[in-house]
Amino acid sequence: METTTLHLHTAFTVDTVDPRIFGGFLEHLGRAVYDGVYNPESVHADDMGCRKDVLAALRRLNFTAMRYPGGNFVSGYHWQDAVGPREKRPKVRDIAWQSIETNQFGPDEFLELARRMDWTPMMAVNLGTGTPEEARNWLEYCNVDGGSKWADMRRENGYEEPHNVKLWCLGNEMDGPWQIGHIPAENYAILAQQTARMMKMTDPDIELVVCGSCAPDLPTYLEWDRKVLEHVRDEVEYLSLHRYVGNEFDDTEEYLAVTNSIDRQIEATDAVCLSAYHTRKTKRRVHLSCDEWNIWYRARHGEHLDGKGKYAPHLLEEQYNMEDVLVAAGFLNSFIRHADSVKIANLAQIVNVIAPIFTRGDEMFLQTIFYPIEMYSRRRTGTSLQVQVQGPGYTSKRYGKVNYLDSSAILNGDELSVFLVNRNLNEPMEVEVRLADAPIESLLNADFVAGTDPKATNTFEHPHRVQSCTHDDIAIKNGVATISLPPLSVYAGTLKIGR
Structure with missing residues (x-):
């Protein structure tokens, strides 16, 4: 993809x-x-x-x-x-x-x-x-x-x-x-x-x-x-x-x-x-x-x-x-x-x-x-940034065109939190996070939750079938962060930025 x-x-x-x-x-x-x-x-x-x-x-x-x-x-x-x-x-x-x-x-x-x-x-x-x-x-x-x-x-x-x-x-x-x-x-x-x-x-x-x-x-x-x-x-x-x-x-x-x-x-x-x-x-x-x-x-x-x-x-x-x-x-x-x-x-x-x-x-x-x-x-905590997504998507019968990536971002001083949802049911996604006026320097922390079965549930017998984990599948080069997401996943990560 x-x-x-x-x-x-x-x-x-x-x-x-x-x-x-x-x-x-x-x-x-x-x-x-x-x-x-x-x-x-x-x-x-x-x-x-x-x-x-x-x-x-x-x-x-x-x-x-x-x-x-x-x-x-x-x-x-x-x-x-x-x-x-x-x-x-x-x-x-x-x-x-x-x-x-x-x-x-x-x-x-x-x-x-x-x-x-x-x-x-x-x-x-x-x-x-x-x-x-x-x-x-x-x-x-x-x-x-x-x-x-x-x-x-x-x-x-x-x-x-x-x-x-x-x-x-x-x-x-x-x-x-x-x-x-x-x-x-x-x-x-x-x-x-x-x-x-x-x-x-x-x-x-x-x-x-x-x-x-x-x-x-x-x-x-x-x-x-x-x-x-x-x-x-x-x-x-x-x-x-x-x-x-x-x-x-x-x-x-x-x-x-x-x-x-x-x-x-x-x-x-x-x-x-x-x-x-x-x-x-x-x-x-x-x-x-x-x-x-x-x-x-x-x-x-x-x-x-x-x-x-x-x-x-x-x-x-x-x-x-x-x-x-x-x-x-x-x-x-x-x-x-x-x-x-x-x-x-x-x-x-x-x-x-x-x-x-x-x-x-x-x-x-x-x-x-x-x-x-x-x-x-x-x-x-922080200020919401406008997001512009460039990438593949699909057309919904009721809701029109959507990107596979659903996202938002919050800026708090020199910390940038990005929230990413991979709506693709079968394929992983690589997301480049590009901040036009400042370089991304490092990952501070990140969590994600993912699963191959959209119908997977938690129960008293199996309470941890779906749960969040830490996420470190990220590459940072020339101030751009590339984050790898599995299918059907939600990611929340905080990045350190330069000024």
Whole structure:
């Protein structure tokens, strides 16, 4: 195969990579909270009842913004049920996932966990069955020092100091007909505007995410975003978008081309934000929060969505394989390439429910998609560079022309991190990394994950079938690095450059 060249220039930048694009999502859904991060009966339980083995794995992913408590769940959630003495918290029926919620793990427990894990809490308020006043009261509970009803309630519950939650979502997927309390765009926009104003009157330093289109195949796609932005012109900082993908037709090559579609969704949604700004519908540029993204298609129907009135039922439990590794890396490449517009992104989710970590009793293993996220997150600091790929590719039936190489790059002082995905199913690839205005001097570190079988999975019986390894198959000559990649592989490496 002919050599593929990745062309870069240190002056051709996109923007600083916001560390919050390496965020996660913890929803009260299935076994994500209960039997996931929280299980006081486990041999791994810490003083909070959280699983030390799960938390140790999560620390490896170095998540930043952690979204909570939902998701579809939040549209029927009333935060008052889940604070105060545990013995007084009611058990309730969650109609989003048809499960029993015990409220034994609530906002205070989550925020304590966030402190221990160094996560930036990203709370979502209920705008399905909830009200602007309920959302504002929750903000007071979390952020106001004391001397008023809800702040004093927090103090009575044992939290003297405010939680200082600065990132809030105004509901969840309100454009989706499946959502509890779904309403037309104009109605939601007014509700979001009222909520935002009340919340910012309580704490003007918060940042708000308003619901945008949650899927590109909905009939209201982008038109919803336009209408919402016309109403919340001064109150919000971010517009949400969600994206789940899958290999429904069992065509690996076609599936790996889906990054084209991810790019287009980001660019189209950002175009709406820019239009709103330039036509003075908004006074500031609203950026993007891709606060749900992942591979999800195997466990998306029927019994996978119905908790049947059970506590911590097995819902949305995907088993990931090698081809999913490349697609997860493709999402991250897209976020890095669009660092000027995407400021927050949340992997949905973090444990058991469409997640990189999976538990069974006191056992745990790491799913295949764990590894690209870990590899990228280690190298996330710096400025995104524009990438230009020159090399062979193929034509996808749905997504058009794609290069075999999918890539992104981050510059951090004299260190250049490159992220490379070889989408070729059968042939290795040699990638020349050429930095036009500076020589590449040496390799500092590199990891990769590869496999000849796109359907290879990790299991409890075979937990290490797919995993990352160090990579040193590189040649550097005359300031150009040549990196050898096997078929179906993801590479993340940091190079030392001269000036």
